[in-house]
Amino acid sequence: MNRRDFMLLTAAVSTVPALGYASVDYTKGLIEKHLAAGDTVYVDFKTDWCSTCRAMARRLDVLREENPAYDKHIVFIDVDFDRWGGSSLTKKWNVPSRSTHLVLKGDQELGRVYAKSSARAIGGLLDIALEAATATS
Known part of the structure; x- marks a missing residue:
């Protein structure tokens, strides 16, 4: 590939939006809104x-x-622990620290992972969320 072709390709690729799996940043009442709507919510408390x-x-x-299927059925919300760490949200769900992931549905916590980044731990939590989101009543 010559330099001109490389520059054109680089320019074209840089205009494509980055692929990623976006989560919604928490705002007051957002989790409660989704839970009231019957959604399964995966909450990431982080900094x-x-x-x-x-x-x-x-x-x-x-x-x-x-x-x-995870993104199709689960709502992902990021909570900035530096901002919301002392709030009623963290008190309600008993989240004492960052590095905490929760799965919520209705008024229940279905699962939690604290400070574990293994595929087994996080994948297991995602599977709990997917099962809750796709269960038929």
């Missing part, structure tokens, strides 16, 4: 500076990419 949080997020992204 930008936490290396464990980043490792957990990377694993979560890979697993979501491998199984599109």
